[in-house]
Amino acid sequence: MRHTVLLYNPVSTSKGKQRLPLSLLAVAAVIAADYDVEFIDGNLMDDPAAQIIERARATQAKLLAVTVMPGPQLRQAIPVCKQVKAALPDLTILWGGYFPTQHYEVILQDGSVDYVIQGQGEAPFRQFVDRIHHGGSLTDIPSLAYAEHGAVHVNPRAPNVPMDNLPLMPYDRLDVSRYVGNTYLGNRVLNHNTSFGCPFACNFCAVVALANRRWLPESAERVANIVTHMQDKWHINGLEFHDMDFFVKEDRTAEFSERITGKGIQWWGLGRVDTLMSYSDDTWAKMQRSGAKMIFMGAESGDDETLKRMNKGGKSGTEVTLALVERMKHYGIVPELSFVMGNPPDPRADIESTIQFIRKIKRINPATELVLYIYTPVPQEGSILLDEATKLGFAFPKTLDEWASPEWAKFSMRRDPGTPWFKDSVRTRVRNFESVINAYYPTVTDMRLQGQWRKALQMLSGWRYRMEYYQWPYELKALQRVIHYRRPETTGF
Template sequence: MIVLFNPWSTPSPKRPLPMSLLALGSMLEGEFEYCIVDGNVEADPVARIVEIHLRAPLRAVAVTVMPGPQLRSAVWACRQIKRVLPGVPVIWGGYFPSQHADACLSESTVDVCVRGQGEQTMVELLRTMAKGGALSSIPGLAYRENGAVQRTAARALTPLDELPDWPYQRLPMARYFHSHYLGRRVATHHSSFGCPFACNFCAVVGMANRRWVSQSPARVGGVLERQHREYGADAVQFHDMDFFISEARTQAIADRLRPLGMAWWALGRVDELMRYKPATWEAMKASGLKMVFCGAESGSTDMLERMNKGGTASAELTIDLAARMKSYGVVPEFSFVVGNPPDPAADLAHTLAFIRRVKRVNPATEIILYVYSPVPLDGHFYDAAQSQGFAFPETLDGWVSDKWQAFALRRDPSTPWSHGDVRRRVRDFESVLNAYYPTVTDVRLTSGRRRLLRAAAAWRYHTESYTRPVELNLLQRAFRYQRPETTGF
């Protein structure tokens, strides 16, 4: 028996569908006995895994791990598993081990790390573990040998239409549909993998090596029909890293979504969406597009270049997209990476002024601010960070410390230049902005409370007096209204 394990990742009652495990499980169907243990659903996942072992001895526990709270719960759970079941191999895959395999393999809790896209690598690894053979012949791995960490070659991405459908029947699917702005039963899907760009703050670059593979519109249409018919989904969030790369594919998916009457949300790039023809925008709108999340990143075109944003990215295009989306009644969610070197305070001030312009053009725009936190990618920012003394932890104990947990959440990265002042100013600005422009997606916030919040924040917003908005923070606590920075990622 193989256990695919998603360690606890969120306190939200809205459990995220463990898509990575569905993708892996699809490859095991018919060849390996397996089950999925979701730490967001199970009260005591370690006890559950041990119980499974007592019924059918485990051949491996395969764990998906992203940085942040999920890493902490993965370390805790896997140390327990190793104590109780020392002979069972523990395999880690996902964003954290792909970027920081050395730290994962610095202790005996983790036996093997799978880097990047995992379906093919996982099956080859399990076959080799069952039948014998050399790990060195499997691309996409990192493992310990003779006291050192060995890495095999990177694996080329497998086209998604060559991979099997996800085995939804393996999960209690009813628990993974939630109600929010988009609909009453919102489904989740991931219709492509990777991204052809190389922004120097983005973890996706290391995962996919500037490649993008996608499901065909027919395949996506089939998945959505199934979600709609079998599970009653009335909306879908596409969590692809970059959904909109192919305009023809988007148009064809919109044509399939339209008869299903499912509202939708996806992530994309500003320049791509500005390149789309009016007919494509009309088709997207008619098919139920309600929101698009874009990495706007900065209010300075010069900074976008330094971030290696690529394409035709420019700050003015972000303003144009806010206006374009307003004309279609689609809500933009723009994220910005602030506090960038070499002058984080000036960078922050420039982007905050820019955000005020965006809000003037389209007040419904949701704003999400992240303080720049390095990812291990060679290039301008990471090199600059290292030259100023920045270094990632080399052990799992280091990564699960409070300091590095805050770093992983991109709210409090301890980089040499993003001193406390920048972080405090970000938080203060968010409090004023979110009170003056309460998010349109908060369906529970009454119009009376919206008016009150706006009135309370008006003087601060108009005079740009963001410092220590104690009264607004109290209102936030009293009304518990939704804030984009806590719901987006």
């Protein structure tokens, strides 16, 4: 008899914008040959708890595996898992992904979640599933965290597995057509992840705890084969790569670009400014020919000292960012730059220098897209930023219920975090600047915003932008309510 494993993806985005649940597809891949897997996607239904309970009873499933990011996904995962645990106390609940990797203690102390797997999930997940169904000790599985007699135990991490040694994602186990999106990349867009981790250690970034500075790529050949399969089967003309850093190895990027040239697929990926600046003109030309349309990069700050304090590493620097946006103009590939603003201890000074830097970028390459985040700490040993934050009175929640509160959900969204050093006046300054710049340079990712509305927004905001007068932009906010123009599209960085 084949056992069924239930996989739950808590809601992560607004209706109609759901992406393939890659985290769960990745772990499902290593068990799909021997187990039945059922995906329950909170993005596609109103009451996932009822669905989980119904499917667990119908299939006699022993295990519910859940992926959890901070933010709205966490906010749904907590009450749903509590409800499921109350209805089916014998169903084992396992969490993996970003939030559990960082905050396993608070999860396991709550009692509604039985186990956590940290870091790269595939190999430990396979062992866990086998032992739950066929017997054997659970507590010696690498990367596992669990509570016993009130104490939380964490096993050493499993060795990383190269991506090419892992099976392909089992797309046939869900209805992929429900995830084909319509975005600025094309009207048939899917998403894929081609690598795990990142070799750097920026101290505001959650990837460090997940991957311990390792970067494991799929080969260019394998990626191109997957893209071809997606095109043959679902007729895609756009693709989002959700890797933390797609571009670490130039030869992989160049080979992949060559392999997909001529397929008519426009693509988007994430990378580092300094890495991309080090690429040759030849590689940039190949990327351009292959359909690269926009690249997301963390510019982070307009101040080199702050970049150092963020431990940005490599050859990062404001001059490198300026040089890259200039260079990308030549290839017609849009830079999408994110900034982490409002760092302690002097968030006001940090914001002012970044605002000036953004204006400089826009002068060089007006097509540059901007994503403005507010600094929120992540657990990381030796992080100067976290140390400063702690000195200023910051502490993570002590219970899961606290994490589920609206205040901490806002914190996780990195827009209005309520951190002790981030005062209302500073927040207002960032939001006002954002209102003006988003009106003066409307994002290309908002496909509904065309022609006259674009012009109206630019005219109305022009004087403010030129005079650097961002205060009280009520007229822009009113227009925002009428035409709902929006911030640049991002996948969560």
